[in-house]
Amino acid sequence: MALAIEKIEDTVVISAEGQINSGNASAIEAELLSQVDKGEHRIVLDLALLSYISSAGLRVVLLLAKRLKQVNGKLVLCALQSRVREVFDISGFLSILAVVETREEALRTTAVD
Incomplete structure (x- = not known):
């Protein structure tokens, strides 16, 4: 598992x-939540290269979404592969999280308050 982090605006x-x-969920959770702790309130998760997510991974995404909500932040997921999208769909997460097709669309979505 690898995470690449970049700041765009x-x-x-x-x-x-x-x-x-x-x-690896606990290490990923720590890294994601540290971004919020550093003051980042607009986060895009680009999942184009994610091949699998377990229930532990879904929990991490949910924790990030809740933490961002507490600070009036915004989380947008983009570019989910079909198998990953299916896991989010079955879990009901597609109805409670902002999910878009492309990184560009995700960046536009985070820019809108």
Whole structure:
């Protein structure tokens, strides 16, 4: 699992590659939540290179969304592969999270208050 973090204007874009599972979820959670602790309130999760996410990974995304909501922030997910999208859909997360097709669309969405 690898995370690439870049700042684009006032949004942090975090690209996840590989898998998020019970073995690495706590380390990923710490890294994602540290972004909010540093004052970042607009985050895009680019999941184009994520091949698998477990329930532990879904929990991490939910925790990030809740933390951002507490600080009036915004989380947008983009570029979900079909298998990953299916996991989000089955879990009901597609109805409670902002999910768009492209990184560009995600950046536009975070820019809108």
